[in-house]
Amino acid sequence: MKIPKRLQPLVDDGLIEAVESQLMSGKEAQVYVVRSHGERRCAKVFKEAKQRSFKQAVQYQEGRRERNSRRSRAMAKKTRYGQKEQEQAWLNAEVDALYRLAAADVRVPKPYGFIDGVLLMEMISDAEGFTAPRLDDVTLSAEQARESYAKIIRDVVKMLCAGLVHGDLSEFNVLMAADGPVIIDLPQAVDAAGNNSAEWMFERDVDNMRRYFGRFAPELLATDYGKEIWALYESGELHPESELTGCFVHDTAPVDVGDLMTVIEDVRDEEAYRRAALNRGDEPGVEEAAEEWQAAQKER
Numbered sequence: 001m002k003i004p005k006r007l008q009p010l011v012d013d014g015l016i017e018a019v020e021s022q023l024m025s026g027k028e029a030q031v032y033v034v035r036s037h038g039e040r041r042c043a044k045v046f047k048e049a050k051q052r053s054f055k056q057a058v059q060y061q062e063g064r065r066e067r068n069s070r071r072s073r074a075m076a077k078k079t080r081y082g083q084k085e086q087e088q089a090w091l092n093a094e095v096d097a098l099y100r101l102a103a104a105d106v107r108v109p110k111p112y113g114f115i116d117g118v119l120l121m122e123m124i125s126d127a128e129g130f131t132a133p134r135l136d137d138v139t140l141s142a143e144q145a146r147e148s149y150a151k152i153i154r155d156v157v158k159m160l161c162a163g164l165v166h167g168d169l170s171e172f173n174v175l176m177a178a179d180g181p182v183i184i185d186l187p188q189a190v191d192a193a194g195n196n197s198a199e200w201m202f203e204r205d206v207d208n209m210r211r212y213f214g215r216f217a218p219e220l221l222a223t224d225y226g227k228e229i230w231a232l233y234e235s236g237e238l239h240p241e242s243e244l245t246g247c248f249v250h251d252t253a254p255v256d257v258g259d260l261m262t263v264i265e266d267v268r269d270e271e272a273y274r275r276a277a278l279n280r281g282d283e284p285g286v287e288e289a290a291e292e293w294q295a296a297q298k299e300r
Helices: 005-012 057-061 069-077 080-103 142-161 198-214 218-222 225-234 257-280 283-299
Strands: 018-025 029-036 039-046 111-115 118-122 174-177 180-183
Touching: 005 039, 005 118, 018 039, 080 111, 080 118, 142 180, 142 198, 142 218, 142 225, 198 218, 198 225
Parallel strands: none
Antiparallel strands: 018 029, 029 039, 039 118, 111 118, 174 180
16 A cells, blocks of 8 residues: 555654555554564554544543653643643653553553654454454353453453553453453553542443443443452552452441541641741741641640
């Protein structure tokens, strides 16, 4: 086929020997089957920000760290330079996630390099050597569904142990390869510890997989791995080989509203004393405020 403009520099540099066909075109990128270093690989060409239709970038970017302070300030102020750097950070996210997850033994496409907005990576094949289909395009037996679901659950555990949540996991972002399901499309991967929506996204990812595989093995619909896994993660007890039950006991104990309001009032009082101390203009004032607050607590 005619070489796409974005791939021509890689062809000129010898990184790509030939472009065989276009594999898919989505909201984020176009993917081509190419020959590279004597084997078939995929070249994922990311679209520019103005051409993308992914609308929730801010929610997904929360918690991503930017080490360069100048770049971070520019991104926050949304200057022209900052927008350019924000775009580059967004594009780098999938590459970083792929390398990080491959190192954590998560079944994702192996990355081979990222050059000028083009990601070279492993082409995922089915048992016959053809391009692997998405889960949405396959029909599974009950046993296949149970086995694939177990593999996906194990991989999301490994992802979480590596500090990442996919954020958009569904039957459209998983390929059925010869060796089982392969997780793809990670530009929106979020930091599990730094994103306030991480828990919700993680449970949504797992629930999407439960509903899909439950079509073929209805007993899977009764599982609740999302909450179970996240509870282990929050308590610091999650590791790649954690034994899971698929069950989660919800806390149904009533909330003591009185105790909760007392805690809230204590926090408000402490903040008020802290602000008063700061208004005095010196550090000793902060210590005095703390002492005043503690004294006030004893008088209650």
